[in-house]
Amino acid sequence: MQRKFGSGSEPLIEISALTKQFGSVQALSDVNLRVMPGEVYGLLGPNGAGKTTTIKTILGLLEPTSGWIKVVGLDPAKNPIEVKSKIGYVAENPIVYDSLSTRDFLEFVASIRKTDKASTNELVAQLASAFDMTQYFDSPIATLSLGMKQKVALIASLIHQPPVLLLDEPLNGLDAKSSRIVKELIGFHAEKGGAVLFSTHIMEVAQQVCTRIGIIYQGKVIAEGTLDELRSKTEGSGGTLEEVFLKLTHEESEVADTMRMLREAFFKNEAK
Amino acid sequence: MKLSEAWRLSKTCYREMVYRSLAEERGRMWWGAFGRNRQGKESQDDLELTNRALRIAKFDKAIVAFFNVVVSLAPFASLFLGSPGFGLTSAISLSLAVTFGFTALYAIQTLSSFMSPESSALMSTMPLNRDEFSLITLFSFIRSFDYMVIGSIISQVMLVAYLTASPVATLIMFAASTVNALFAVAVALWFSRIFQRNMLRGGRSKANTVLRLLFILMWGLLLVAVGFLFSIPWYIVPNLQSTLLSAAHLWNSLLGLLYPFSTGIVITALVSNVTFITLLVASAAMVGYAFLAVFAGKWSLGMVRAVSQGAGVNITRVTAKDFSVNPRGQLLGYVAKDLKVASRNPATAFFFALPVLETVIIILLDSNIGTLRTALVLSGTSLGAIFALLLPLALLSAEGKGLEYTKTLPISSRRIVVPKALVSTATYVPVPIALATLSLFKPLTSPSSLFIPFLIVLPVASASIFEIKLFLRTAAKGKIASVFNDVEKLTVGVVVILVPEVAYVVGFLATFNHAFSLLAMSAVAFAEFAVAFFVLRRS
Numbered sequence: 001m002q003r004k005f006g007s008g009s010e011p012l013i014e015i016s017a018l019t020k021q022f023g024s025v026q027a028l029s030d031v032n033l034r035v036m037p038g039e040v041y042g043l044l045g046p047n048g049a050g051k052t053t054t055i056k057t058i059l060g061l062l063e064p065t066s067g068w069i070k071v072v073g074l075d076p077a078k079n080p081i082e083v084k085s086k087i088g089y090v091a092e093n094p095i096v097y098d099s100l101s102t103r104d105f106l107e108f109v110a111s112i113r114k115t116d117k118a119s120t121n122e123l124v125a126q127l128a129s130a131f132d133m134t135q136y137f138d139s140p141i142a143t144l145s146l147g148m149k150q151k152v153a154l155i156a157s158l159i160h161q162p163p164v165l166l167l168d169e170p171l172n173g174l175d176a177k178s179s180r181i182v183k184e185l186i187g188f189h190a191e192k193g194g195a196v197l198f199s200t201h202i203m204e205v206a207q208q209v210c211t212r213i214g215i216i217y218q219g220k221v222i223a224e225g226t227l228d229e230l231r232s233k234t235e236g237s238g239g240t241l242e243e244v245f246l247k248l249t250h251e252e253s254e255v256a257d258t259m260r261m262l263r264e265a266f267f268k269n270e271a272k
Numbered sequence: 273m274k275l276s277e278a279w280r281l282s283k284t285c286y287r288e289m290v291y292r293s294l295a296e297e298r299g300r301m302w303w304g305a306f307g308r309n310r311q312g313k314e315s316q317d318d319l320e321l322t323n324r325a326l327r328i329a330k331f332d333k334a335i336v337a338f339f340n341v342v343v344s345l346a347p348f349a350s351l352f353l354g355s356p357g358f359g360l361t362s363a364i365s366l367s368l369a370v371t372f373g374f375t376a377l378y379a380i381q382t383l384s385s386f387m388s389p390e391s392s393a394l395m396s397t398m399p400l401n402r403d404e405f406s407l408i409t410l411f412s413f414i415r416s417f418d419y420m421v422i423g424s425i426i427s428q429v430m431l432v433a434y435l436t437a438s439p440v441a442t443l444i445m446f447a448a449s450t451v452n453a454l455f456a457v458a459v460a461l462w463f464s465r466i467f468q469r470n471m472l473r474g475g476r477s478k479a480n481t482v483l484r485l486l487f488i489l490m491w492g493l494l495l496v497a498v499g500f501l502f503s504i505p506w507y508i509v510p511n512l513q514s515t516l517l518s519a520a521h522l523w524n525s526l527l528g529l530l531y532p533f534s535t536g537i538v539i540t541a542l543v544s545n546v547t548f549i550t551l552l553v554a555s556a557a558m559v560g561y562a563f564l565a566v567f568a569g570k571w572s573l574g575m576v577r578a579v580s581q582g583a584g585v586n587i588t589r590v591t592a593k594d595f596s597v598n599p600r601g602q603l604l605g606y607v608a609k610d611l612k613v614a615s616r617n618p619a620t621a622f623f624f625a626l627p628v629l630e631t632v633i634i635i636l637l638d639s640n641i642g643t644l645r646t647a648l649v650l651s652g653t654s655l656g657a658i659f660a661l662l663l664p665l666a667l668l669s670a671e672g673k674g675l676e677y678t679k680t681l682p683i684s685s686r687r688i689v690v691p692k693a694l695v696s697t698a699t700y701v702p703v704p705i706a707l708a709t710l711s712l713f714k715p716l717t718s719p720s721s722l723f724i725p726f727l728i729v730l731p732v733a734s735a736s737i738f739e740i741k742l743f744l745r746t747a748a749k750g751k752i753a754s755v756f757n758d759v760e761k762l763t764v765g766v767v768v769i770l771v772p773e774v775a776y777v778v779g780f781l782a783t784f785n786h787a788f789s790l791l792a793m794s795a796v797a798f799a800e801f802a803v804a805f806f807v808l809r810r811s
Contacts, residue, residue: 059680085682097674099616100609107597111605112681117598125595137592140616 010073011036012164012195013058018067020053020219027053029219031067035195037163040186042210043199044245050219051199052092055166058197059089072163085113088157092168092199094149098142102133102152105141106159113160120159127155130181146173154182165189165196171205183209203242213241217249273404282411289412290329329416336378337419344371344424348431360435360543361536364428368448368532371424372456379417379460380622406577413576417457425449432539441542448535448558451565455531458568461575467621528554531561602683606691614670623666624699644714646721646786649707650773653725656703657732661765663696664739685744686808693736700732718786724776727790730797731772734804735765741807772796 013035020028028050035041043051056062058069060076060083069076076083096105110120128137131151136144141152150173157165165186171179186196186209200206206213207227214224223233227241234247246252347366351359400408425446432445528537528550537554540546600608614620671678678688704725711722742761772793779785779792 061679081682081684084680089680091677091680096677097609097613097671099613099670103592103595103597104609104612107599108605108609109681110597110599111608112602112678112683112687113599114602115599120599121596124597128592128595133595134592135589137595138590 009036011070012072013041013197014070015054015058016068018054018057018069019065020050020057020062021065027219028057028064031216031219031221033214033221033224035164035197037193037195038190039212040190040196040198040210042206042213043197043216044201044203044206044213044241045199045216046201046249046251049216051201051216052168053219054216055089055168055197055199059087059166060084085160086162087164087166088160088162089166090150090153090157090168090170092172094146094153094172096141096149096152096156099140101140102128102137102144102155105152106156109156110159115160119161123159123161124155127158131155131178147175147178150174151178154185158185163194165194165198167196168199169201170198171200171202203245207241215245215248223248273400273407275407278404278407279411282408282415285408285412286415287326289416290326333417333419337423340371340374340378340420341423341427343374344427345431346370348435351435359540361533361540364432364445364448364536364539365532367428368452368535371428371449372452372459372532375417375420375424375453375456376460376463377622378420379457380463383416383460383464402577406573409579410573410576421453425453436539436543438542441539444535444539444542447562448539451561452532454565454569454572458572461572465575467616525550525553529557531557534558534561602687603691603694606683606687607695610667610671610691610695613674614667617670620666620670623663644707644711644716644721646716646718646724646780649716649721649724650776652707653703653728654769654773656725657700657728657735657769658766660696660700660703660732661735661739661762661769663699664692664736664765665743665761667692667695668740668743688744689737689740689808692740693733696736697729697733700729704729720786720790723790724773724793727794727797728769728772730801731769734797734800735768737804737808738768739765768800771800 011034013033015031015033018028018031019026031050031054033041043054045051053062057064058071058076060080063077071083072086074083074086097108100108106124110124128134131154133148133151136148141149144152150170154170157167167186170182174182183205186198189196190211198206198210212224212226213230214221215230216222223230225233227244230241230244230248234244243252246255344367347363347370351363428449429442429446433442436442525547528534534554534557537546537550538558541551541554599605615624675688707725708722716722739761742764775796776789776793779789783789
């Protein structure tokens with residue numbers, strides 16, 4: 001991984017007043033965010049908050065209802081192919097061709113992305129051996145576990161050494177070693193001046209990996225900043241990200257009520 | 273567990289199979305699935321799509337069963353029409369042969385989903401014992417072609433009962449139709465298993481690729497054989513009936529050893545005269561086939577049981593010697609991917625065998641004719657071209673949910689259309705080559721007619737482009753579609769193929785000049801291609 005992405009003051013991802021509506025459902029509402037070179041931005045939110053919709057809109061797979069997006073200065077709606085060539089994407093559920101082997105699939109991705117053979121081979125060899133893929137490189141993807149499929153998707157996302165990484169729950173199904181490697185890779189990418197938008201609902205992961213965190217809830221970014229900045233926005237400063245998150249989304253009392261109810265239901269039979 | 277309970281539960285497994293088959297392999301819904309992941313709405317959509325998949329499967333099954341009944345009855349029709357040299361023996365034999373081929377073909381289409389361990393994953397978590405589990409899986413498997421088998425058995429048995437008025441003949445026909453269905457299912461299971469095993473083995477072995485190609489070819493030849501049998505009475509052996517029943521030569525009697533003919537001979541023997549030696553040979557063969565059917569049935573049951581226990585196919589890992597990849601550029605990379613994906617799926621792989629089918633059909637059409645007439649060239653060409661039009665749908669279906677990933681890559685929709693159109697057009701290429709080769713042995717009524725099959729390459733390319741564009745448009749709406757939607761797209765393709773040929777015919781009727789007709793045909797073919805090119809440029 002020799003390429004340096006730059007260290008300018010221009011954001012690599014910029015979103016302004018983004019809204020996205022599906023029929024009567026407001027999936028995103030006035031979302032604003034910027035990811036600078038060298039930054040790992042964590043998009044944190046519960047299931048259905050709008051994380052994946054935000055990522056797909058950045059990638060140009062969904063058209064914004066209003067607002068605008070720039071990726072490396074380009075509008076995904078106007079320059080979809082150029083934007084996709086600047087992005088490495090890992091989907092929430094690794095979507096790959098099941099009947100192809102890992103090698104066939106990476107060959108296909110490298111062909112479409114028109115990568116240089118020598119650098120692609122060097123990169124793929126390093127990543128595949130780091131992810132212990134010797135036994136799985138020529139196996140059909142259909143036969144791989146979720147974690148292995150995730151590794152294939154991660155290698156495919158890095159194959160063209162893009163300046164922007166969009167990672168939607170990239171640690172899904174990964175073992176401890178691979179998770180660690182992915183976290184380090186994300187760090188290296190940022191060190192080189194790349195930008196990472198990292199979506200997760202696991203607080204510990206966001207806490208470890210991200211330099212800045214945006215909390216998205218019901219389609220709105222309700223808070224943004226470093227972990228310390230987020231803590232200071234809540235009364236209980238010094239708490240974990242989970243506590244901060246629950247306070248910001250006003251879900252703390254709701255969780256407490258639910259747990260009380262579940263406890264009663266769970267021990268009901270035992271009491272009898 | 274009660275049988276009725278197992279039948280009711282098997283609907284869940286069957287639903288899963290149908291969903292996978294329609295959604296993943298026919299690849300409809302995933303393409304439009306982006307952006308429909310809102311909580312609540314998604315699950316509602318999924319439920320609606322599953323139910324829709326089930327309705328479509330039922331509809332498709334009914335259509336296919338109807339078609340199967342028609343083809344199983346067609347050989348008997350000639351008995352009523354008084355076709356010379358065509359009797360009860362050949363009608364029964366051909367009806368069984370055609371039904372066998374058709375049932376096996378349809379079962380292979382469905383089995384690709386059935387053979388995956390995921391199809392029974394849901395049931396495997398339930399508190400069921402192994403026998404109950406196997407029974408449910410078996411029923412879910414039967415559900416996928418129940419209409420078809422029942423339809424053909426009833427139609428064949430009823431016709432034989434009507435034609436022979438013999439309870440014994442009717443009973444034999446019932447047994448033979450059942451055995452026929454068993455053979456078809458066993459062959460389909462065996463074929464799917466070999467294919468699946470080959471695919472799951474992985475590795476970069478050239479032997480695997482060769483084996484896969486061999487099976488594709490074999491599958492194509494099986495289809496050809498069925499078509500061949502079906503066309504024998506009219507084109508090749510007008511005296512099949514007398515050949516089968518005569519003992520003039522030993523080999524005539526030995527025909528009774530061949531699978532479908534033995535049944536036909538034994539049933540005929542009950543109502544008319546058949547030489548003793550022929551009847552003896554056929555009866556012995558029938559007993560042999562009955563034993564073979566028992567074996568096939570047991571083997572199929574064992575196979576179904578193995579699948580239900582997640583042991584349908586063993587996965588073996590091959591250690592990679594290196595991690596090298598070979599980027600080929602967008603067009604070649606996409607073509608290579610399309611070929612690999614489609615050839616590894618038994619449901620789509622046989623489409624690659626169509627060139628063989630086309631060429632053989634053309635040769636069959638020509639075999640009894642001394643001169644290559646322009647009408648024959650036109651009909652042979654259009655037949656080959658229409659077969660080639662099935663490939664775009666097969667390629668798109670094989671792509672399935674993978675296309676959703678492709679949408680995240682920097683590739684225009686034109687780049688998705690062009691490789692598929694190229695592969696489809698390439699499958700047509702054996703047709704003009706076969707006709708050109710034939711023209712070396714048989715005189716042409718007009719030398720200019722040799723250009724017709726070569727010119728049709730353009731309409732095949734145009735039709736492929738239109739078909740793929742239409743398919744992508746439907747897919748973009750995120751809909752799953754029934755077999756009729758495929759027919760709709762195919763119809764557009766067929767029209768594109770036929771219009772230049774009609775131009776030729778009209779031109780010839782107006783001027784009786786082949787050169788002028790060819791010019792008219794060229795003009796239309798080029799015009800179509802220009803429109804297709806324009807449509808492609810706008811992608």
